[in-house]
Amino acid sequence: MVLPSDRRRPTIRDVADVAGVSHGTVSRVINGGKWVSEDARAAVEDAIKTTGYTVSHAARSLATGRAGSVAFLLTEPQHLLFADPTFALLLRGATEALAQRDMTLVLLIAEDPSQYANIERYVRAGHVDGVLLVSSHESNPLLASLTAAGVPTVCSGVPLGDRAHVPTVSVDEEASARAMTRYLLDRGFERIAVITGPNDTPGGRFRLVGFRDEMGDRFDPALVEQDVYSSDAGAAAMTRLLERAPDIDAVFAASDVMAVGAIAALRKAGRRVPEDVAVAGFDDSGLAATADPPLTTMRQPWAEISSRMVEILLDSIAGIERDPVMLPTTLVIRDSA
Structure with missing residues (x-):
């Protein structure tokens, strides 16, 4: 031949x-x-x-009426893409999943409301076939705008508000937080504080709910701090907690990034981890294993989250409805707690 x-x-x-x-x-x-x-x-x-x-992507687009690409949409300050390893893990996983299908990933960042309109115009103009929304805030109008315009969209995490019609890939935030809290209680800790994310995000709200439910009558509102997911925020929150309750013997930080900040604040205050105060995180984003000391944390299945998001989005683009997917987390025990 x-x-x-x-x-x-x-x-x-x-x-x-x-x-x-x-x-x-x-x-x-x-x-x-x-x-x-x-x-x-x-x-x-x-x-x-x-x-x-x-493959000629231009020819394929003309033949199929599709762009052959999807958007990875981050509605957070741009620096968090590099400061929070969870976003990088999702980005890498989605890129690899799409490459297997000969498709391209377009990174879009909408840091504040002034950028929402540009993002919406770009997406609605057909430059991408759908959107992987990897962060959502209850007050952010972008998700509602995209779905109202008929743009196929899949969310990482269950968005807050009346969004039942939006496909999602998530972990059970409440059950995961309960499992970590139960682990700390079973280790004999009594004054357990929690540092969690913003209340208008699913992780921030539901991880706090899980912690509060598991603590039951032992729950103390004075031992709760909520802030943005960053190391600096975790350190500041830990400092405020120590000022209010110097007898804290454990803290559950609802992200590894916050946990690392909390450890830094504890050391600055002369507290040893875990001898004086145990610290637990959430995510197992890679940061946990390299922290000093290595973090006890809840592992999210990052590769599966991103691959399932891509799978569901491509089905949505093809007009196939999919049920929400909830994936299990795993308690990973290391030296910090």
Whole structure:
């Protein structure tokens, strides 16, 4: 069989000739069609490598009416993309999942309301086929605007408010917080404080609910701090807690980033971790294992969260409705608690 000349670009028909299938079968494989046998798919994939064929995204867009890309939308200050490793983990996982489908990820950051309109115009203009929303605040209008415009959108975490129609991939925030709180109680700690995120975010609100429910009659509102997810915020919150309740013997920080800040504040105050105050985190984002001391934390399945978000978004783009997905977390015990 004659392969295409090096002087012209290989075509779908060249791939079909080498694979011994119809060009329609090649097209279905390239565009993610489901009605292809495993043998035919393998033959087409081998032929693509043999011929050096590459997909023309412009041609595909004209043929399908799709952009061949999706947006990774972060509605947080830009520096958090680098300061909070959870966002980087989701970004990497989504990029890898889309690359397997020959699609592109576009990073969009809407830091404040002045940027919302630009993001909405860009998305509604068809530059992307859908949106992976990786952070949501109850007061943020972007999610409602996107869904009202019919833009396929999938959320990481269950958004607050009346958003039942939005597909989500999440962990059970309340149950996870209860599990960590129960672990600290079972270790014999009595004055347990909590540092959690903003109350208008699902993690901030539901992790506090789980902590409060598990503490029961032992819950003390004076041992609660809520702030943004950052190391500086965790340190400031820990300092305020120590001023109000110097007898704290454990703290549950509802993110690893906050936990690291809390440890820094405890050391500054002359407290040892875990000898004087135990510290637990949430996420197991990579930061936990390298912290000093290594953090006891709740592990979120980051790779599965991002891959499932991509899977559900592509189904939504294809008009297939999907139920919400809730994934389990795992208690990881290290030296800090």
